[in-house]
Amino acid sequence: MPDRLGPPRDTPLFERITLIGLGLIGSSIARAARHLNLAGTLVAADASPEVTVRVRELGLADIATTDAAEAAAGADLVVLCVPVGAYGAVAEAIAPHLKPGAIVSDVGSVKGAAFAQLAPHMPAGVHLVPAHPVAGTEYSGPDAGFATLFIDRWSILTPPEDADPAAINAVRGFWRALGSNVEVMTAQHHDLVLAITSHVPHLIAYNIVGTAADLEEVTQSEVIKFSAGGFRDFTRIAASDPTMWRDVFLNNKEAVLEMLGRFNEDLAALQRAIRWGDGQALFDLFTRTRAIRRNIIAVGQETTEPDFGRRRGGDGDGQ
Ligand SMILES: NC(=O)C1=CN([C@@H]2O[C@H](COP(=O)(O)OP(=O)(O)OC[C@H]3O[C@@H](n4cnc5c(N)ncnc54)[C@H](O)[C@@H]3O)[C@@H](O)[C@H]2O)C=CC1
Numbered sequence: 001m002p003d004r005l006g007p008p009r010d011t012p013l014f015e016r017i018t019l020i021g022l023g024l025i026g027s028s029i030a031r032a033a034r035h036l037n038l039a040g041t042l043v044a045a046d047a048s049p050e051v052t053v054r055v056r057e058l059g060l061a062d063i064a065t066t067d068a069a070e071a072a073a074g075a076d077l078v079v080l081c082v083p084v085g086a087y088g089a090v091a092e093a094i095a096p097h098l099k100p101g102a103i104v105s106d107v108g109s110v111k112g113a114a115f116a117q118l119a120p121h122m123p124a125g126v127h128l129v130p131a132h133p134v135a136g137t138e139y140s141g142p143d144a145g146f147a148t149l150f151i152d153r154w155s156i157l158t159p160p161e162d163a164d165p166a167a168i169n170a171v172r173g174f175w176r177a178l179g180s181n182v183e184v185m186t187a188q189h190h191d192l193v194l195a196i197t198s199h200v201p202h203l204i205a206y207n208i209v210g211t212a213a214d215l216e217e218v219t220q221s222e223v224i225k226f227s228a229g230g231f232r233d234f235t236r237i238a239a240s241d242p243t244m245w246r247d248v249f250l251n252n253k254e255a256v257l258e259m260l261g262r263f264n265e266d267l268a269a270l271q272r273a274i275r276w277g278d279g280q281a282l283f284d285l286f287t288r289t290r291a292i293r294r295n296i297i298a299v300g301q302e303t304t305e306p307d308f309g310r311r312r313g314g315d316g317d318g319q
């Protein structure tokens with residue numbers, strides 16, 4: 001286990017933690033939580049029997065079951081790590097079994113819809129504190145996870161206005177323990193920001209790889225042969241999980257459509273610049289975007305040490 005995760009705690013953060021969904025994110029949390037001794041008892045629930053078998057083989061939890069309701073009973077912290085489209089069904093199943101004072105959180109890439117699907121099911125006395133670790137890869141499943149995934153990454157909490165401050169602090173402490181920096185914002189703001197920084201970029205990658213594959217002249221073999229350039233980076237992102245990303249777009253519709261509108265306008269301006277030979281406009285934009293990239297790298301070097309586990313999942317930036 002990498003040193004950078006730090007030593008295990010003497011006393012667990014939570015007596016009982018239940019993770020629902022043991023794919024890339026759930027299994028990464030499980031690996032780190034086990035190493036760090038964050039849970040007295042770590043319970044894993046996944047709808048797929050194959051995943052629960054794998055969780056047992058990998059020793060990721062004390063208990064592994066396909067029954068989310070049974071798994072949630074008695075938990076102090078329940079974290080949904082399933083695609084956002086499954087939230088309503090999971091919330092309905094676990095709600096009657098949640099103990100008073102329990103905290104329910106999640107890791108979903110969309111926050112407004114997450115809250116809308118979870119909140120109506122939450123019994124009085126249960127605290128809902130949604131969260132989103134802005135860290136991942138294009139891989140899925142329990143074998144794809146790794147304990148260092150969240151180190152030096154942002155985790156965004158989107159508690160409702162009337163959320164219990166102690167519950168917010170407990171979730172903040174959980175993500176801090178996993179190595180993340182934590183920021184709190186509204187779900188609406190989160191969805192707007194992530195639409196342009198994560199959701200639209202994924203849509204562009206899905207689209208450009210689809211367009212290239214459809215071109216008659218560009219056969220599949222040429223796509224592979226010449227994908228050493230920028231296109232290769234797009235193919236990594238376009239390999240991301242279809243179920244998860246379908247749910248992201250269906251559940252962050254308004255913000256994604258707003259950002260796509262702006263994107264299309266800017267693309268039309270670039271099209272015009274090329275058509276009319278406006279080299280200055282192209283040069284100015286490319287200079288501005290190069291500075292942004294260099295600034296991102298510089299900030300990363302100041303605040304992070306060299307990555308190791310982060311790259312395990314992929315051959316790109318791993319994020
Ligand atoms: N993949 C990524 O890079 C990131 C994903 N997320 C969010 O994390 C969540 C999970 O994503 P991944 O771990 O990548 O997905 P994954 O596909 O690796 O794992 C999802 C797991 O949930 C299980 N599952 C599906 N429906 C279920 C249900 N109704 N009850 C119980 N288990 C169920 C599946 O069997 C699977 O094992 C999503 O909401 C996604 O938006 C957040 C940050 C990064």
Ligand SMILES: O=C(O)C(=O)Cc1ccc(O)cc1
Pocket residue numbers: 108109133134135136137138198237318319
């Ligand atoms: O693999 C990549 O490039 C990612 O962007 C990973 C990712 C996917 C979804 C999220 O909500 C956060 C991070």
